[in-house]
Amino acid sequence: MKKLILGFTMILVLTLAACSNTGDEWDSTSQISVYTRDTSSGTRAGFMGGIGFDEAVEDDSQLVDGFVINDNTGILTSMLTDEYGIGYISLSSLDGSVKGLQFDGVDPTIANVVNNTYGLKRPFNYVLRSLDDYQNDTEKNISLAFIAFMETTDGADIITNEGAIPLDSTNTWDDIKDNYSVCSQDNSDVTIRFGGSDSIEQIAKALTEAFAPKCGNFIPEHDHTGSSDGFKRTQGSEKDGDNYKHIGFASRPFKDSETGSIGTQGQLAWDAIVAIVHNDNPLMSVTSEDLRKIYGGQFLTWDECL
Template sequence: MLGLACLMSVSLMACGSNEGSSNGVSGEIAVYTRDSSSGTREAFEKGVGFEGELTKHATEVTSNDDMAAKVGGEARGIGYTSLSTDFEKNNVKPLKYEGVEASSETVLDGSYGLQRPFMFVTRASGDFESEEKEQLVAAFLDYLQNSAEGMAVVQKAGGEVDLSKAVAWEELASKYPVLQQDNSDITITTAGSTSVEKTLKAALEAFSPLAGNVKFVMNQNGSGDAVPRTLGKEKDGANKADIGFASRAFKEDGSEDIASAMVSGQYCIDAVVAVVHKDNPLEDITQAQLKDIFTGKITNWEDLNK
């Protein structure tokens, strides 16, 4: 009788059917976004084209891991994370963007549209705690962005790099005599983007035994911290750092002046990926759909493809 009642029901949704939703999920879309200091958020909003128009109903999260956990725990959720996220572990599914899957190949060849650089900036030359630390920072960044060994570590951790430009670390290391001494009493402190944590941690751990066992402390809170803590108002306070990282380009409007840095640059490319709960049957999403969801024009899954 229950089955007959379902067949006769005006609303199949009342009996647990997903008909009436164009993608198999029904109800209000739970929108998740990163905090305002996030480089991932800035890259996503710029890439999709809705800067300053985010729906007031979006829930802010504090990091890539937090985003993945929140969306993975909400069947009606949607958010965005770094390509280096462990999707399976967090019960989330990455969506194709305009029909293109995010991968090493599509990021490097430019066919995947939502990508951003992983950038770094240091304190000014002469503004480190010691000359040895300054040399170690310079050596690490050379290892990170130019050496075959360092680039391979970054790639394995999810960063996209062009290995055809790599140089053997043995050749680069000869420029830094400080590497030959015991540096276990020196600590390099990093700050900035949370999105870089996976690639940065892997690179620092690989570099330490090559550099006299130098230590490191990662204190990542968002891309907006990178410049203030190395070159700006926080560089001499409790939150000071030796290297700041951003998961976006540094701003050219005067708010992030990096001209005085000892060195700055890009060490890899990452993709920003729209994610939904793993049980959501949606596989692909367009720029227009993402914009409508994140600005609040579309608020229910049933309306996504109308």
């Protein structure tokens, strides 16, 4: 008798569960659940900057009430469950389980980032000291070798592992290392100083960690304080100060005032971000204005932006 009742209850529970999963339609009058990264996140800086909502980069009170803070994976998995959620993740972590929204009508793909049509992205740039401004040739040659290494497939793999999108590369380091004789000598007493954007810090550290053993074990020293220090401390006003750097990074395009001497600046990667929603959401494309209104709280329900 008891078993019978148990069996019945089980069937009842299972049908209930099944009903709740398939029974209802996507409801456009529902509230938008907004997901964001923490204020210290580089992805958040890239996203808010990219949609022209700079005030919200470091200020949670600019955002709509009731937002959820989570990390990259947390936001991705939340979109599997939350039919009415919207979030943003690094493009390299987008997979088929959620819907990546078109930005201004362009599909969020790595190809579209590299050919510069997808808009929600920012460049990761580097700047060297001027070529005549090194204390000795060893420092200059290691710096140049490092730039060359970033542009090899070895460097590209490291950049991809850190979640950014490298530019096209064809050579491996083994192909080109003969051009950099400095790497065959012992450089263990040479310190090369890296600085600039803190968004690029992880990538830069991973790159130097892999490159130092390949180039005579020079000592990389990282002190990443922000994009504007990238140029300032290599070729700008602080280039001869205590905080001088050999190589600086900026996670944005260089400004006109930051034009350095020829052959010292370039791009190592793209950081692309994609807005994601649940697969059931009919929304296909967003503009930066839509996203600004969603995150700023002017759009509260989904039918306002469909």
